[in-house]
Amino acid sequence: MALVLDLADGAQRAQAAPAETVVSLTQARLSYPSPEGEVSVLRGIDIQLAAGEITAVTGPSGSGKSSLIAVIGGLEKATGGDVDVLGVDLNQASESVRTNLRRRDIGIVFQSFHLIPAMTAVQNAALPMVLAGETEAETAAARMLDRVGLGHRLTHRPSALSGGEQQRVAIARAFAASPRLVLADEPTGNLDQATGDEVVRVMFDLVRETGASMLLVTHDPALAEKCDRTIAIDSGLVRT
């Protein structure tokens, strides 16, 4: 409990777990309630992610890849096992601790871009930093947008951006707060090959620059190939 309180104060970077392990899952389980009873989706997953490592997650549709991202990102609470992310025991952490973690240390990108229609590109990208109370949020966001090649689109709203551009805004948002962990769930799924390649290149560059770790869900064997290692999931279990 004391640990959690410390973490809430933002002191988590120096705490717990060996520095090189950013994510540690032990027998992690997740089930969803359904009219026919609980549906077991993750059935005992063991994963260790090291700092600076880019890991691909592959597996057939419905195998539990997105659910894995949700558990690591603190979007869903595991129903069993241990989930340790950036030194925080997510199974014990309160909602606000998990929220705080997403705000500062974890960036997430989905296949759908999830931008706020009423906000401009730079406002969208600055959102997590604004949440973290950072003073120069929009300046930093603008810099990040420039970095992903959207320097000339800062004040455009999502409805005026192409799919690839919207996804790059989402990526800028995920990286803007300098997270230590990036979770990407089929980020190129909605994009054509060329645009997708460009988006992936930007992401890899950013991960390498910031020294963050990345967990990348993909159906594309070629893309998985480019990652440091691949974890294959099937029916809620890691296939070895």
Next chain:
Amino acid sequence: MTATDRAPAQATQRFVLRQLIAAEWAAGIFGLRLFMACVAIATFMMGAVWALGDGLSTMLGRGGATFLGGDVAVTMTNVPLSEETRDAIAGLGVLSEVAELRSSAQFEDGRAAVEVKGVDALYPLYGSVRVGSARDLADVLAEEGAHPGAVVEPSLLARTGAEVGDVFRLGDRTFTIADTLILEPDRLSAGRFMVGPRVLVRLDVLQDSGLIQRGSLAEYRYRVKDEAGAPELLVEAVRALRPDYGWEFETPSDAGDVVLRTVDRTTTFLGMAGIAAFAIGLSGAWAAAKAWVRRRARTIALYRLSGATPGMVLALHAAIMAMASAAGLALGLAASAAVAAPLLEAITAWLNVAWSAADVLTQLLSVAGIFAIGLIGAGLLALSGAARIAPGAAMRSGDAPLRADPRHASIAVGFLTASLAAAALSLPIPGLAGLATLGLGVAVGLLTLAAGALARLVARRRPRSFIGGVVVQSLGDTGNTATRAIAVGIGIFGVTAIVAAQSSLTRALTDEIPDRAPALVLLDVQPAQVAAIEDRIERDPGLSGLQSSPFMRMTLTAVNGVPVEQALIRQDKSWVIEGDRSFAWSAEPTGAELLAGDWWAPDYSGPPLISPEEDLMEAFDLKVGDTMTYSVLGRSFTSEVVNIRKEYHRTMRPEFLMLASPDPFRGAPHTWIMSLQGENDIAVDSLIRDLAADYPNITAIDARRIVAQLRDVISGATFASFLIAALLVVAGALSLAALVASDVDSRRQEALVFSLVGASRREVAIARLTEAAAIGLIAAVIGGLTGGVGGYFAVTAALRIDWQPGLAALILPVALGIAASVAAGIVGGLGAAPRGRGQLIRQLTG
């Protein structure tokens, strides 16, 4: 469906549209249920109150001559017109005479107070009397039998147990009950509450019944019907005859003033409530329609993706919305007809007038028409954005902003304005129309200005916190802030105005209930009988509070030598110079408080000195020492004012507008009036029995029953107006719900993103709450203020009663503002965020 390469022929287009409608209408209408509820409840309110109000007022307006009994009428109290004047009038048009007096009818076992009316052969000049057997009144009364015939109200039969064919006595004569009286067209001409059931007899028979003695309180009405096709000339010609003793002169526009006042106020209130319901309903419908379109944005994008033209999208949604509108309108109209018809039936039966179903139907149809025009405007405003959704939005999760086409928007505003104008113009009271529209316009204008100012103020801020950022980003959108403020504000405006008016109306109506009413009033007491009756009452320990005084009438003609019409300085007191007013003489002080001057000595016997009541002082700015000229029993007097009496409201005791010293009035023929209170009903009932046996000429008015009836009528009106105000609050809440619902949909996507990037539910909720509270505050302050001001004008200018808004009018706008903010904040903040295990990730990956 498939897109063809070339533009499909129109027929194909129509076919495709029909198919789409067939596939979509059920789900569409289900999605529009909040919209339908808003339409239905507003139509219901508007239809019911307008059908009632308009039904009553057109009926009363059109019936002016019928209610009055002629194109012009003059009334004399106590003394009939001189032969000479009567003949002069008869030369101007068709003249019909009636005489009315209160009396008591003697039945086999018991007596009953009745309102006797003697009618001549020409009666009624307008309208027709309906009797139980559906024969002509003239035929019924002309029938020759053992006794002359009388037509009586059914309630008299119910009260006495008598039947048609039975006999009863009035004064010295015996009458046979020839028929029952179903409808008396000129009932309202009496302009007062009836003390008992109506009895119609022939005027000549009444005249020699011995009932009309000199000095008994009979009213002679002379009605003239115009035959030259110029009623105005007739009115002027009769007016020019004005004899020097006063008469009460009436034209159709002032028929039945006392009863009509209540109906008129209620009607006006109903009209206002209708306008308010209309505005609230439209704004609610618009918000609900907008929410629906936004929910369907994705589907629309998919339609467009599959090749549907913007026009087709518009047509499809317009068709579904039209169906929902029709359903809502039909539901509302049916409900209002179901409520208005029986109510009209009951009210008109009470007023003794006829109503027509056609009037109500016309009114309901015009309500539907006006509402339909407004809905076209509101619908177009909501739908225009849908047509502009690009097919590409399907790839961007369909969340393109919905912006109305400016051309559509201006057309829509045109429709809305037209419907509002039509609504205002078809209001029963034209003056009110302008007032209501003006008030609404001012409210909307102010709300727009305030919202714009807020948006500008906020847009300049650069907040650092997330909450501040979200609030600024959302409120900074001027258009959106303004529409939300207007939608909430209109509801608060209408509810505040109506609740304030309702509270004032309730007070005004309850003010008409006497608070210290006597139990019994005795009329037509002959001077020689006074002492014995006073003795009987004073000996009875069950009776108290006896007051007795002479009962006479006088007509004012001049003040300080100036004719009263010119001397009058307060128009609202003009009734004091209209016709004859109560008058009495008294040797002793009456016990009334004096505002100025002193009483004459009890043994004073010089020329008459007078004591006017407060109302007269206000009407003429009277002072002690002024002189007044008045006529009593056809003789004119000029007397000095020696004191001014304070007025006692609502006692239902005989109050006299003017009192005089005894001479020479005590020698003139007149009757006395007595009033008393009873400790218990038994004492009062036994007195009534004794008086009936010993003094058959006396009319005993059981005030207990009259007050109870009055109370019933007024509490009915009060309850109805309360119900209307309450319904309006419900309509306001519904429109608020529509607004909140439309907000939630637009917030869902945002809430999802906020959770993704690490905003807690609390932060999102606080941000929403702050934002909604700002709008709620603007709406409450401006809607409440304008509603209060509008209500004030409506109450004082249209209802012409005192402004007594009550606490509710103060609390409601604030409460509604808070309710709106909190609901929007909670639903838009907490409610929009996905809940439950597995939901968040489902929506993020979906």
